[in-house]
Amino acid sequence: xxxxxxxxxxxxxxxxxxxxxxxxxxxxxxxxxxxxxxxxxxxxxxxxxxxxxxxxxxxxxxxxxxxxxxxxxxxxxxxxxxxxxxxxxxxxxxxxxxxxxxxxxxxxxxxxxxxxxxxxxxxxxxxxxxxxxxxxxxxxxxxxxxxxxxxxxxxxxxxxxxxxxxxxxxxxxxxxxxxxxxxxxxxxxxxxxxxxxxxxxxxxxxxxxxxxxxxxxxxxxxxxxxxxxxxxxxxxxxxxxxxxxxxxxxxxxxxxxxxxxxxxxxxxxxxxxxxxxxxxxxxxxxxxxxxxxxxxxxxxxxxxxxxxxxxxxxxxxxxxxxxxxxxxxxxxxxxxxxxxxxxxxxxxxxxxxxxxxxxxxxxxxxxxxxxxxxxxxxxxxxxxxxxxxxxxxxxxxxxxxxxxxxxxxxxxxxxxxxxxxxxxxxxxxxxxxxxxxxxxxxxxxxxxxxxxxxxxxxxxxxxxxxxxxxxxxxxxxxxxxxxxxxxxxxxxxxxxxxxxxxxxxxxxxxxxxxxxxxxxxxxxxxxxxxxxxx
Amino acid sequence: xxxxxxxxxxxxxxxxxxxxxxxxxxxxxxxxxxxxxxxxxxxxxxxxxxxxxxxxxxxxxxxxxxxxxxxxxxxxxxxxxxxxxxxxxxxxxxxxxxxxxxxxxxxxxxxxxxxxxxxxxxxxxxxxxxxxxxxxxxxxxxxxxxxxxxxxxxxxxxxxxxxxxxxxxxxxxxxxxxxxxxxxxxxxxxxxxxxxxxxxxxxxxxxxxxxxxxxxxxxxxxxxxxxxxxxxxxxxxxxxxxxxxxxxxxxxxxxxxxxxxxxxxxxxxxxxxxxxxxxxxxxxxxxxxxxxxxxxxxxxxxxxxxxxxxxxxxxxxxxxxxxxxxxxxxxxxxxxxxxxxxxxxxxxxxxxxxxxxxxxxxxxxxxxxxxxxxxxxxxxxxxxxxxxxxxxxxxxxxxxxxxxxxxxxxxxxxxxxxxxxxxxx
Numbered sequence: 001x002x003x004x005x006x007x008x009x010x011x012x013x014x015x016x017x018x019x020x021x022x023x024x025x026x027x028x029x030x031x032x033x034x035x036x037x038x039x040x041x042x043x044x045x046x047x048x049x050x051x052x053x054x055x056x057x058x059x060x061x062x063x064x065x066x067x068x069x070x071x072x073x074x075x076x077x078x079x080x081x082x083x084x085x086x087x088x089x090x091x092x093x094x095x096x097x098x099x100x101x102x103x104x105x106x107x108x109x110x111x112x113x114x115x116x117x118x119x120x121x122x123x124x125x126x127x128x129x130x131x132x133x134x135x136x137x138x139x140x141x142x143x144x145x146x147x148x149x150x151x152x153x154x155x156x157x158x159x160x161x162x163x164x165x166x167x168x169x170x171x172x173x174x175x176x177x178x179x180x181x182x183x184x185x186x187x188x189x190x191x192x193x194x195x196x197x198x199x200x201x202x203x204x205x206x207x208x209x210x211x212x213x214x215x216x217x218x219x220x221x222x223x224x225x226x227x228x229x230x231x232x233x234x235x236x237x238x239x240x241x242x243x244x245x246x247x248x249x250x251x252x253x254x255x256x257x258x259x260x261x262x263x264x265x266x267x268x269x270x271x272x273x274x275x276x277x278x279x280x281x282x283x284x285x286x287x288x289x290x291x292x293x294x295x296x297x298x299x300x301x302x303x304x305x306x307x308x309x310x311x312x313x314x315x316x317x318x319x320x321x322x323x324x325x326x327x328x329x330x331x332x333x334x335x336x337x338x339x340x341x342x343x344x345x346x347x348x349x350x351x352x353x354x355x356x357x358x359x360x361x362x363x364x365x366x367x368x369x370x371x372x373x374x375x376x377x378x379x380x381x382x383x384x385x386x387x388x389x390x391x392x393x394x395x396x397x398x399x400x401x402x403x404x405x406x407x408x409x410x411x412x413x414x415x416x417x418x419x420x421x422x423x424x425x426x427x428x429x430x431x432x433x434x435x436x437x438x439x440x441x442x443x444x445x446x447x448x449x450x451x452x453x454x455x456x457x458x459x460x461x462x463x464x465x466x467x468x469x470x471x472x473x474x475x476x477x478x479x480x481x482x483x484x485x486x487x488x489x490x491x492x493x494x495x496x497x498x499x500x501x502x503x504x505x506x507x508x509x510x511x512x513x514x515x516x517x518x519x520x521x522x523x524x525x526x527x528x529x530x531x532x533x534x
Numbered sequence: 535x536x537x538x539x540x541x542x543x544x545x546x547x548x549x550x551x552x553x554x555x556x557x558x559x560x561x562x563x564x565x566x567x568x569x570x571x572x573x574x575x576x577x578x579x580x581x582x583x584x585x586x587x588x589x590x591x592x593x594x595x596x597x598x599x600x601x602x603x604x605x606x607x608x609x610x611x612x613x614x615x616x617x618x619x620x621x622x623x624x625x626x627x628x629x630x631x632x633x634x635x636x637x638x639x640x641x642x643x644x645x646x647x648x649x650x651x652x653x654x655x656x657x658x659x660x661x662x663x664x665x666x667x668x669x670x671x672x673x674x675x676x677x678x679x680x681x682x683x684x685x686x687x688x689x690x691x692x693x694x695x696x697x698x699x700x701x702x703x704x705x706x707x708x709x710x711x712x713x714x715x716x717x718x719x720x721x722x723x724x725x726x727x728x729x730x731x732x733x734x735x736x737x738x739x740x741x742x743x744x745x746x747x748x749x750x751x752x753x754x755x756x757x758x759x760x761x762x763x764x765x766x767x768x769x770x771x772x773x774x775x776x777x778x779x780x781x782x783x784x785x786x787x788x789x790x791x792x793x794x795x796x797x798x799x800x801x802x803x804x805x806x807x808x809x810x811x812x813x814x815x816x817x818x819x820x821x822x823x824x825x826x827x828x829x830x831x832x833x834x835x836x837x838x839x840x841x842x843x844x845x846x847x848x849x850x851x852x853x854x855x856x857x858x859x860x861x862x863x864x865x866x867x868x869x870x871x872x873x874x875x876x877x878x879x880x881x882x883x884x885x886x887x888x889x890x891x892x893x894x895x896x897x898x899x900x901x902x903x904x905x906x907x908x909x910x911x912x913x914x915x916x917x918x919x920x921x922x923x924x925x926x927x928x929x930x931x932x933x934x935x936x937x938x939x940x941x942x943x944x945x946x947x948x949x950x951x952x953x954x955x956x957x958x959x
Contacts, residue, residue, distance in 0.1 A: 001582075001624035002609045003631055010589035033648040035562025035681025038590045040911030046593070050918035052911065059558045062651070062682040076557070083892060095584035096648035096682070099615075124584060125612045347635075369600050384592075 006346045006366040008321035008384060012122035013094045014039055015132025019140065019223075020090055021053040021171035025203040026140070027086035029077045031069075031104050032094035034059040046387050047172050056080040058097075070102045077108050081115075088144065088204040089113065090136065092120035116204065118143045128344070130222040130296065130322065133170055137199055138226040144207035149234045156236055158214065162261035163193045165213045167228055167239075168220035169200035174299070174383040175397045176200060179219060182399030183244065186254060187217070189268050192261050199223075211235040215260045219243065219398070222296055222322055244398045245302035246406065247274055247310055267400075274403040278310055286411065290503070292317040292358035294341070294349055294367055295382025297325030299397070301332040303362050303381045306406055308336060317341065317356050319349065346370075357502035360414060365389075375498075377413035377438075414438070415499065483509055489520045507532045545877035549885055551867060556890025559911050560840060560865055561590075561927075562681030563689025564645060568595045569931060570693055570741070571604040573716045576640040577745050579605040580632065581679070582625065582657060583647030606632065610649055621653075625660050626667075629674070639672055641745030643693065646678035673745065675700065685865040687763040687841045687930060690716060694740055697748060698770035701740075704752030711737045711797055712749055712776065714768070715761030718933035719743070725784075725794075725936060731811035732798045740767075751776050756800050758793065760784060760935060762875070763842040765868050782874040784935045785843075785943060786850035787819045792874070815937040822941035823854055829948045831856030836903035838912060839863035839889050840926040847907075847929065847943075849878045855944055859883045860901050863894065905947060922950050 013030060020028040021043050030036070037057050043049045058076045060069050077091060091108040105119025118139050122132045150156075166183060169176035177200075184194055195213040196206045210216075210231060216239040218228045228239040238260055244253035251267065258265035277283065291313040293303050297320045307313040319341025320329045326342050333340035341352055350370045353361060361371045361378040365385050371378035380389055381397075396402040415438040485493070496504045504525075511528035512520050564587055567579040581587045588607035595605070608628045614621045625644075633639060642664070644657045661676040668674060677692040678684060684692055694714065704710065711734055713725065722739055729737045738749030740757075753775035759768060762783055772778065781796035782789045791812055798808045835857050837844040844864045851857040859879070863886045869876075879885075886894070891912075898906055899919070906916055906923045913923040924947055934943040 001614055001621070001628050002611060003606060003628045004585075004588045004609050005603050005606045006592055007585055007588040007607070007609070009585075010593075011585040013586075014589065033562070033681040034558050034560060034685065035564070035590070035648070036586060037557075037559045037911055038561060038565075038593065040559070041909075042593055044912075044914045045910050048914060050914055052915045057557050059556075060682065061558075062680075065652070065682065079556075079892070095586050096652055099649060099652045124586070125610065125615060128585065369603070372600070373602065 002345065004346065006369065008344050008346070008364065008366060009129035010039075011095055011124045012127045012129060012132025012135070013092060013120075013124065014042070015129040015134070015223075016090060016092060016120055016122060016136040017043075017053060017055055018129075018133050018170040018172050019136040019199045020055060021049070022169065022199040023140075023202050023204075025087035025205070026054060026090060027080055027084045027088075028053075028055045028090040028092070029073070029080050029104070029108070030055055030057050030092060030094055031073050031076075031097035031102060032057045032059065033096045034061050036094050036096075042172055047390050048387070049171070053171075054084065054086070056084075060097075065100070069097075069100060070107055073102055073104055074107055074111060077111055077113075081113055086115065088116045088118065088140065090118050090120055090140070092122055093124075095124035098124050116143045131324065133223045134226045137167075137170075137223060138230060140199070140204070141207055141210060141227045142230060144204045145210045145231070145234070148208060148211050150211070156214075161191060161193050162215075162263060163195045163213045164215050164217050164257075164261070165195050165210055165231075165237075166197045166217045166219060168218055168222075168224035169197065170220075170223055171200070172383075173200075173220065173223075174385055174389065175395060176220070178394050178396035179398040179402065182396040182402055183217065183219060186244065186250070186267065186399050187257065189266055190254065190258055190261060190263050192257065192263070211237070213237065215239060217257065221298055221325070243298050243302055245299065245402060246306035247272065247403045248305060249302055250399055250403065269400060272400045272403060274310060274407045277407050278312065283312070283411075286414070287312045289313045289360055289414070290316045290356070290358045291360045291362060292353050292356055293381070294319045294321075294361075294363040296320060297322035297329055299382035301328060302397075303406075304332055304336055306403075307362065307410075310403070311407070311410065313360070316358050317352060319343065319352070355506075357506055359499045360410070362410065374502075377415075377499075379410050379413055483512055483518065483520065485520045486522070489522050489525050492522050492525055504529070545881060546879040546883050546885060547873065547876045549876070549879075549881070549883065552884065552886040554886060554888045554890040554893065556893065558685075558865070558889045559838070559891040559909060560889070561686040561909070562648070563679035563684030563686065563692055564590060564647060564681075565594055565686055566679060566689025566693060567591060567605050567645065569716060570690060573743065574641065574741050574745055575743060576638065577604070577643060578632070578636060578639045578641070579643045579645055580629065581605070581607040581645045581647055582650045582655065583607055583610065583645075584649045585609055587647045587649075602636070610653075615653065621655055622660060622663075626664065629664055629668075633668060633672060637671075642668075642672055642674045643696070644674065644676040645693075646676065646680055648680045648682050651678060651680045651682060673700065685839075687761070687843070688766075688866070690761070691764045691766050694764065695766040695770045697741060698751070698767065698774060701748045701751045701774070703774075704750040704754055707752065707754040709754040709756065709801075710750070711735065711801075712740055712751065712755050712757040712771070713737060714740045714757050714759050714764055714771070716741055717760055717935060721933050721935050721939060724938060728794060728811055728815070729797070732794065732801070732803050732808060734797050734801045734803065756797070758797055759871060761843075762846055762868065762871060763866075765871065768871065780874060782849070782878060783846040785846045786854045786940050787816050787823060787937060788854060788878075789846060789850060790819075790935070790937050790940065791816055812937075819937040819940040823944050826941060826944040826948050827855050829951065830944065832858065833904035833951070834858040834860050834901070835905045835907065835947070836860045836898050836901060837862045837864075838891075838894060838898075838906070838908035838926070839865040839886070840907075840909055841930055842866055842868070843926075843929055844907070845872050845875050845879070845885075848883065849875050850940075850943070851947065852880050852883075853878060854940075855947075857905075857947075860903050861886055861894075861897060863887075863889065865889070905950065922954050924950050 020026045043053045091104040108117045216228045218224045218239050231237045242253040242256050244250040254267045255265050291307050300320045304315050304318050315336040318333045321344040330340045361367050362381045364382050508528040646657050657676040661674045664674040675696045677696040679689040751774050755776035758779050779796045781793045784790040784793040848862045861884045867887045907926050913925045916923050933939050
């Protein structure tokens with residue numbers, strides 16, 4: 001059993017739904033108990049789709065368990081076929097139905113429907129959402145394109161213009177909608193035609209023609225890596241390995257694609273603003289900001305490169321919940337000289353952030369909870385996300401405009417330069433002080449306005465819903481057993497700007513412990529500062 | 535269905551009900567945690583289930599950013615499925631870790647789910663075992679919020695029913711009133727003031743705001759249900775000697791007056807005093823509701839099943855706002871608790887219990903009601919088809935009971951129509 005306050009991924013059948021919902025002409029019959037239809041809301045509310053997902057649930061109840069749930073499933077398949085007349089059908093079980101073992105695939109086969117029926121084996125107690133999406137897409141691609149695989153040894157004929165498929169975008173994907181046109185723009189500039197985009201917007205008939213393209217662009221390896229590998233084996237189509245998130249990665253991507261297509265590499269960078277914004281003197285104060293990064297492997301690795309090379313931050317932690325991509329994460333972490341954190345345990349991520357005390361967290365919706373608790377600025381770079389991260393405006397992460405979006409969204413939660421300087425100099429201002437949020441974020445806490453923050457507590461901007469255990473982290477609490485802070489030193493500590501104060505406290509305590517100092521004085525504080533000066 | 539329209543009768547007390555089976559587009563009882571964790575402030579809800587359960591909860595509540603969430607899931611994995619004894623040890627480990635992290639928790643609910651029910655994990659024994667270990671600091675209880683057994687608000691019923699055996703016994707046969715069902719704090723306070731004016735008391739609430747302050751119960755206890763979905767809780771209270779006061783539910787002016795009056799009559803409050811205690815609030819509320827009536831009268835409304843609030847809401851909307859009821863769907867029809875409500879429904883109202891969502895959608899599209907009350911899985915798709923919807927879950931999250939909320943309740947239904955009329959794009 002795993003204690004999960006939050007989970008980074010849903011169960012694997014959610015991944016299958018993301019593929020089915022992204023496509024047209026596919027229907028998914030899911031053997032699942034009453035209540036599992038909550039998943040429809042992910043699409044109708046979080047992604048704000050105007051249609052019901054193409055999913056029929058058997059919604060069995062306790063009283064059905066004594067009876068014939070297999071028959072219930074059969075009837076649901078027949079009903080769904082009659083009503084929706086899809087080109088292809090997916091059948092599978094959710095976690096509870098997996099326990100009652102009705103074998104949806106076998107049952108559906110006996111019905112003899114005149115369309116391809118793809119049985120999905122998604123082990124809900126071992127695997128998760130992205131794996132489910134990947135497996136579903138792979139099985140669909142095999143079922144649809146499989147009959148068109150050429151005989152071994154066939155040499156593929158090259159067309160006049162190079163053509164590629166774009167693989168990976170799904171329903172409920174973080175910015176998938178806007179990434180696709182950005183990538184199409186990059187490809188169009190190279191004179192490359194887009195053949196099929198899948199699963200987003202594709203039909204089973206489209207999947208059947210995937211083999212007609214020259215190569216595949218894999219935008220989201222978590223979803224499309226497996227299908228692309230099969231297409232390479234079956235149709236001899238090479239695929240891209242670089243994900244164009246960030247300026248450097250976009251340039252590398254263009255090089256890679258140009259090579260695959262056999263055309264000269266060109267990019268129109270006229271609208272690219274990140275490099276200049278990042279070089280302009282206003283951004284100098286961003287140098288060396290300590291940043292912790294967590295998300296799916298693709299977005300986390302890309303973010304680390306952008307943070308280090310394009311924003312001038314220091315990456316102090318890098319991790320991912322995508323266990324399937326452990327190798328890639330470890331390689332990227334080694335590149336940045338940090339310990340990789342590969343876990344789907346929210347509490348472990350929380351502990352890591354608490355101990356690293358970064359100045360900015362780039363993470364998922366879940367890291368926003370941690371960041372709120374610890375009072376650290378935070379930006380979302382990866383799924384899982386909530387409704388506010390399916391915006392109406394164009395907001396890609398990929399390509400030229402994607403880089404511009406990254407600059408704005410990452411810098412936004414940080415204290416602006418002037419405010420940061422003035423806070424460092426004058427600590428007792430009644431309006432601008434540690435206890436309140438950066439003023440460009442609007443709402444400072446009303447209570448603090450008018451009364452100088454004498455407590456000087458670690459910044460915790462929003463109202464707490466209930467008594468929270470002391471702001472001390474488990475680590476500092478453990479360290480405090482044999483250590484105490486002298487009154488003067490404690491006061492002096494509060495003169496350190498709040499966003500680095502946690503780090504200063506931690507360093508000073510470590511410094512004192514290593515030297516067997518029992519009570520920390522102002523001297524110890526400055527000794528430690530000199531020792532660790534960054 | 536047509537038979538229902540043909541039967542001449544007053545109200546719908548004996549009206550035939552369309553019972554359907556098929557895909558049910560409803561929440562499971564785990565969803566109750568989303569509001570219960572706000573209501574009982576020092577309780578924690580630990581779902582024992584699968585990743586699906588965890589995903590449901592965070593999709594429903596995760597848009598709020600929590601410094602300290604008050605619910606979590608113990609996710610069953612393969613190793614747990616291998617053998618049950620192991621499962622219990624695992625659960626103990628998870629609970630211990632949780633309680634170490636959150637020393638402020640006073641009550642822990644182990645919430646059963648479909649997977650834990652199907653593998654027959656005995657959570658009630660686990661709760662007893664853990665209670666023994668953690669009392670007096672933490673009391674551990676259990677209930678089931680599984681989809682196979684509970685629909686949406688029935689999760690609250692199961693939770694409250696699990697609290698009933700924990701309630702202290704009322705010494706003697708002293709008479710007290712227990713108001714059952716999670717209410718907004720402002721509504722509780724309003725009712726307290728009116729009950730005081732009616733001479734009804736002492737008044738207590740279940741659930742209480744804090745786990746340690748559970749109200750006492752005994753043969754002298756009379757209870758009023760504030761919500762229509764509390765069948766099991768009512769039975770558990772009756773098993774402890776309490777007596778239910780039959781009444782319609784306190785939605786709208788009429789419902790609130792009848793609900794308050796039912797209690798006052800048990801206390802023997804003279805009619806004049808009842809009128810005195812309620813008339814000014816009732817008059818004020820009627821005037822406020824009347825202003826919204828202009829916007830809703832004559833409009834047709836269709837209810838998809840969701841929370842069991844459908845019948846009382848339909849009664850309020852038809853009688854106080856002049857709306858025309860088409861179909862009133864409910865996930866479960868508790869005939870006895872709804873007897874007073876059914877008697878007030880206009881005769882010939884089409885009632886349906888259970889669901890075949892595709893067929894119900896067909897009926898809804900054919901009727902093209904002015905407002906469709908439905909869950910969030912259907913709301914946006916129906917809006918895109920040109921139907922105006924009111925998403926039903928909001929009715930569980932909003933203060934809607936009592937006099938001073940009657941107009942707010944009406945407003946919830948008027949707003950989508952107003953918005954549709956307002957938008958020029």
